[in-house]
Amino acid sequence: MARDVTVETTIDRSRLAGLMVREVKRFTETHPESRRIHADAVKVLLSGVPMNWMTRWPGGFPITVAEARGARVTDVDGIEYVDLCLGDTGAMAGHAPEATVAAVDRQARRGITTMLPSEDATWVGAELGRRFGLPLWQFTLSATDANRFAIRLCREVTRRSKVLVYDHCYHGSVDETFATLDEAGRVTPSFGNIGPPVPPAETTRVVLWNDAAALEEALAQEDVACVLAEPVMTNVGIVLPDAGYHTALRELTRHHGTLLIIDETHTICAGPGGYTAANGLEPDLLTIGKAIGGGVPCGAYGMSAELAERVLAGTLWEVADVGGVGGTLAGNPLSSAAMRATLDRVLTDEAFERMIALGERFERGVAGVIERYGLPWHVVRVGCRSEYLFARERPRNGREAAESMDAELDAFMHLYALNRGVLLTPFHMMALMSPATTEVDVDRHTAVFAEAVGELAG
Helix, strand or coil: CCCCCCCCCCCCHHHHHHHHHHHHHHHHHHCHHHHHHHHHHCCCCHHHCCCHHHHHCCCCCCCCEEEEEECEEEECCCCEEEECCHHHHCCCCCECCHHHHHHHHHHHCCCCCCCCCCHHHHHHHHHHHHHHCCCEEEEECCHHHHHHHHHHHHHHHHCCCEEEEECCCCCCCCHHHCEEECCCCCEEECCCCCCCCCCHHHCEEEECCCCHHHHHHHHCCCCEEEEEECCCECECECECCCCCHHHHHHHHHHHCCCEEEEECCCHHHHCCCHHHHHHCCCCCEEEEEHHHHCCCCCEEEEECHHHHHHHHHCCCHHHHHHCCCCCCCCCCHHHHHHHHHHHHHCCCHHHHHHHHHHHHHHHHHHHHHHHHCCCCCEEEEECCEEEEECCCCCCCCHHHHHHCCCHHHHHHHHHHHHCCCEECECCCCEEECCCCCCHHHHHHHHHHHHHHHHHHHC
């Protein structure tokens, strides 16, 4: 029977703690092989994982994957999961998409890396130009590198030193972006920032998302080379732009001679040309990675014709290989082949139509459960990506989103879903749709979500 939605459900923390103990026990008992492998891995891998953030899965140890295909992951204990994490966007095309696998296999037999151009790279550049509206492109091995190189180019052509980012942003492991605002509004290292090379206030200005007045004040000093922004914040939950904010961002950057970099690495979920094409944005540069290679390491950055002229005019060709932009493996034929196949045959315009419809279905399902139980939570979506936050009101900036996080609920909801065959992104309550995802997959999550909420509500 549906609850009276005018009465908010309060989560009993002692009940939550008891349920979590039960779920950890269930996880441990049903994953003996993953537990054994992790115990061996601790002897040779720091914390028993290839990268330290892999420790952030709830349950005491991460599952070890045996196989990943389409929208499914199977672990070494033989348990299959509906994968709504999709490698935190890296596998947005689905795991091992046939077209990408075939292209990679074909190219690997013809040569993996050569430090020379391939025809596929030209095709990919043209396709990215069609999708995002910027005519000239370069390739990297990650979105982090794309952002890093874009920042260096902006500093070079503007002869300005500062970078502006948004509080609680994430743009990969770029030094300048690990900065936040303290209670007094001063720029300080982000919590957990490991070994910052210099105090971030020396390189970076930080403002709150959706605060046009703060943005104008920061740019008015006219020492900011570029603003680096996701068009929708995604790393602290989905934080949408206010109506008119992107217009203000573009007008203010142009007025103050500051270049605008839009990072579409996550927000390609908004459509084939990301949030940029869907909403008519006009960045000077655009960066992207992860999804466009079908899981093969890759990244890219595109720029306007006007900016390209400025970049080329300032290039010292005799030392272009040691100027801080580029890498020996960047633009390699294998990555180029993977990007071409993924963009041409997997993440197509038609695929995005289906994926966005599934995102809408996910949003409706979660919203219905929240309403049924009168929870002070909300769900938000951009394209085929959805997230739910444990707060009634949608945050307007990263600080508000961070303050709404609930570590206990987050861990419980993730582990509860994992124990019932649904994989969510561990860093926040994110679900992403792939071309291989089905309505059955989405409805399975809705049912598990409802079951978890029902147990929490008592």
